Amino acid sequence: MASQTTKRAELDAFDRTILRILQADNKTPQRSIADQVNLSAASVQRRIAEMEKSGVIEKNVSVINPKAAGQAITVIVEVHLKSDQSSVVNPAKALFKSVPQIQQCYYVTGNGGLILVVLVEDMEAYEALARRLFADNESVLTYRSLVVLDRVKVGLSVDI
Known part of the structure; x- marks a missing residue:
């Protein structure tokens, strides 16, 4: 949180x-x-x-295999917004938080940057999502998509 x-x-x-x-x-x-x-x-x-x-334990969840759920493609997306102003960043965070295909969203340092982890069924679905969320979004300056070849490690645990 x-x-x-x-x-x-x-x-x-x-x-x-x-x-x-x-x-x-x-x-x-x-x-x-x-x-x-x-x-x-x-x-x-x-x-x-x-x-x-x-709040040490935030919630109890089930970890789903994306491929088994029909989400065969994982894309890491680096998004740069037009500015770091709250009036630009906060609506973008709210938008990305509301999209079910976005599994994780991190607001990071540097140039109004956000890093997203996106799950989609195929590249056509990603293209449509990218156009809607990034290419046609006036708040987005640039974005870069990195398609995941292999899930080497997926961890939900904190080193206690």
């Missing part, structure tokens, strides 16, 4: 181990986690609930 400031949580060794287990498989039963960390299941449940409440 880029716009939110989250207070750094005080995590002990038990919390960190629980988080490692959950990042590997969020459906791991709490009894199994408890056995692995040498705590009671009730204690594990309380710790997980507290980490959810404090």
Whole structure:
């Protein structure tokens, strides 16, 4: 959550181990986690609930294989906006956040830049999306598309 400031949580060794287990498989039963960390299941449940409440655990999701879901093409897009002014950047961020094909969007340093990770079913779909979002968008100065050849590593875990 880029716009939110989250207070750094005080995590002990038990919390960190629980988080490692959950990042590997969020459906791991709490009894199994408890056995692995040498705590009671009730204690594990309380710790997980507290980490959810404090924002350490933002959400629970399923990681989908894009090809199996019909999204065979991944494109990394570097977008440069006409300026870094909020009146240009904020609408672009809102637009990109609303597009389901955009899986990730990062506002980065340098020239009003955003980096997007886009999933589409084929190149024709990407061309139509690129025209609508970038080529025909008056706020976009330039954009560069990098088509992914191979997903070497996809990680959703944080080194705890």
